[in-house]
Amino acid sequence: MTKRIPLTLDSVRCSTCGLGQFCLPVGMAAEDAGRMDELVQQRVRLARGESLFRFEDGLDAVYGIRFGTLKTYLELADGRQQITGFHLPGEIVGLDGLGRNSHASTAIALEDSEVCVIPVRDLSSLANHLPSLQRQLMRLMSRKIEQDQQMLLSLGTMRAEERLAVFLVSLSERLAARGYSSSAFVLRMSREEIGNFLGLTLETVSRLFSRFAKSGVLRIQQKQVEIVDMAALRRLAGPHC
Amino acid sequence: MTKRIPLTLDSVRCSTCGLGQFCLPVGMAAEDAGRMDELVQQRVRLARGESLFRFEDGLDAVYGIRFGTLKTYLELADGRQQITGFHLPGEIVGLDGLGRNSHASTAIALEDSEVCVIPVRDLSSLANHLPSLQRQLMRLMSRKIEQDQQMLLSLGTMRAEERLAVFLVSLSERLAARGYSSSAFVLRMSREEIGNFLGLTLETVSRLFSRFAKSGVLRIQQKQVEIVDMAALRRLAGPHC
DNA sequence: CGACGCGTTGATGAGATTCAACATGTGTGG
DNA sequence: CCACACATGTTGAATCTCATCAACGCGTCG
Structure with a gap:
């Protein structure tokens, strides 16, 4: 099963994490980025093949990948699947569910991995006070759109x-x-x-x-x-x- | 050329527009939705074949379609194109550029059309005061992601x-x-x-x-x-x- | 060891593209 | 308002790319 790991005071935090340059705090001032630390109170350890979330699960959190690789995919009623992304450290997964309050895809670990848990409740309320975080969320989502559209181009042409x-x-x-x-x-x-x-x-x-x-x-x-x-x-x- | 149409006091506004149920104000309380009216100060009329914006144009505004149909597409260096969406009244186009400050696609009118101009400056600042608008933007973007991923599934399988x-x-x-x-x-x-x-x-x-x-x-x-x-x-x- | 998952390689065929000719519609200028 | 030109759509035949079916090799794990 997935292991939940509470963070202690001396754990690496967003403000000290080497992945900051890819992850949520990108482009935020140091002061604002420091506020991210409050956000992440635990991590989850996944063994290869374990799922982080499944399609239509309640959307409690989105996740920043600390190490490892995940895939996300959609599933059809007849069992056909379409992988929509392979995700590397520093990437945020689960954003595609933000608009519907439940996950829009399923995420599975391709190797033993660890992710930071970012509770959406806290994320939204912090974003409401922190325009730079708000903008960053927008940026991440619109980048995901661009990326998917690039894939459309690839599959289509x-x-x-x-x-x-x-x-x-x-x-x-x-x-x-x-x-x-x-x-x-x-x-x-x-x-x-x-x-x-x-x-x-x-x-x-x-x-x-x-x-x-x-x-x-x-x-x-x-x-x-x-x-x-x-x-x-x-x-x-x-x-x- | 595209015609810019300034709105007068008695023009139809977001709060009175029949498309509200699909457009930006979806799911917002009437009071909040009223604030949308400040946002849209002009419309643009497009003749068939005209472009609303082009890839890498500066992102001054996003647009709500009032009537007509648009297509958006990406273009490759060698001229190959991939259409990424056909857009009907009530839909917002241009959101895919929000994260990069320039448009990520080109939008062309498939028939004579009219769109409401939503300046991003005003949109962001209003969103900072209006959590319900913020959430709606998120919802629209994550729905676009879902939609594109559905297309990936279609093209892929x-x-x-x-x-x-x-x-x-x-x-x-x-x-x-x-x-x-x-x-x-x-x-x-x-x-x-x-x-x-x-x-x-x-x-x-x-x-x-x-x-x-x-x-x-x-x-x-x-x-x-x-x-x-x-x-x-x-x-x-x-x-x- | 045997079973199973994963990957490779070959033979064959189906589905979609390409090339081509023609039909129909649309728009423009005389 | 018609005639002509050009864009758009249809249909057929040849071709090609990739999927399917199948056999087999390799490595791993109970």
């Missing part, structure tokens, strides 16, 4: 090879922004999950990886990826990257 | 026939909610635009319309659509509708 290339470039950039290597990383998600996210089958994804490897763009060993020729990968990705 | 059926059912429902007929309406967008939105070619859309007509689900005369057998259409749409 791009072919398989292009989609996978864009996926890899963008993952690489997000990891690099967080201080990880941009050229060598571990895919926390399965071929099937990548395929689902990109609107492809797992076989197609596997074949494309093989093809990229054969042409010398990537080196692949199971989930371990190394981008050998970033320029070529960007070329495959088309005019996005 | 559904086949052509299903997508078009879902499109028609959802358009029908949105029109019905606005007091129009749910079974007979005019498509303001071309086959090409529908195809682009759904990730299909215009030929495929045309063929599907013909097939739906032949099987007795629809009657089609150019842009005039009549849904003859809604139950069958919902069946084609799969487990969404």
Whole structure:
């Protein structure tokens, strides 16, 4: 089960967290960012495969990822699923439910992970006193819209090879922004999950990886990826990257 | 060119507008909704084909549609476009730019249309004093996220026939909610635009319309659509509708 | 060890795109 | 108000991309 971890006085807080530059306090003055500390009173530890929240659960909190990787997805009545995002440390998940008072998606940990609990009650009331927080929330949501629309563009207009290339470039950039290597990383998600996210089958994804490897763009060993020729990968990705 | 129309004291205002139930004031107490009236000081008239804003334009305002239909789309460096939404009266367009201070998409009128100008400066400052407006903005943005994610699901998992059926059912429902007929309406967008939105070619859309007509689900005369057998259409749409 | 999850690879086929020709509608200028 | 041009829509045939079905390899875990 999920473990709830209460924070003590000497725990790392938002104001001292290295992820601040990606997370909720982005772009807030130090003084305002300090107020975030009141907000986060506990964390949740998730084992791989555990869910953080499920579609239509009550929306008690949104969550900032401290470490680990999550996926969020929608589900159809007939069981078909669509993954709507893979989420890295510093990202906030659950925002898509803010307007309806219940979660609009399901979130699952792809590896052992830890998230900061941000209770929506406290978040809204603090936001009412803190315009900079308000703006930041807006910014996060509108960025999520942009991001989803970029995916629409990808699913709507791009072919398989292009989609996978864009996926890899963008993952690489997000990891690099967080201080990880941009050229060598571990895919926390399965071929099937990548395929689902990109609107492809797992076989197609596997074949494309093989093809990229054969042409010398990537080196692949199971989930371990190394981008050998970033320029070529960007070329495959088309005019996005 | 776009015509700017200043509002006079006796113009219809938010508090007296019939679209209130879809637009910005949704779910706000009458007293708070009254404050909206200060916000909208002018409207803009658009001829068919005119743009309301373009990608990366400065974000001076967001817009509530008073009458007409707009499309919003993204554009790639190589000219490929992806339509991200068709917008009906009562909907707010431009919210996707709120986080970046510039527009994240381009908006074009599909027919002669009129929109209410909502200056973002005034909107933010009013929102800071009016928690109910703040919440409404959140709600609108998170609904847009949900909507885009629904489209991701559609593009990622559904086949052509299903997508078009879902499109028609959802358009029908949105029109019905606005007091129009749910079974007979005019498509303001071309086959090409529908195809682009759904990730299909215009030929495929045309063929599907013909097939739906032949099987007795629809009657089609150019842009005039009549849904003859809604139950069958919902069946084609799969487990969404 | 055997079972199971995950990934790879090949053969085949379906669904959608592309190319092309034609039909119909719409708008403009004479 | 008609004629012509151009945009939009329809339909057919060939083609291609990707999905499906299937077999098999590898690694992990009870």
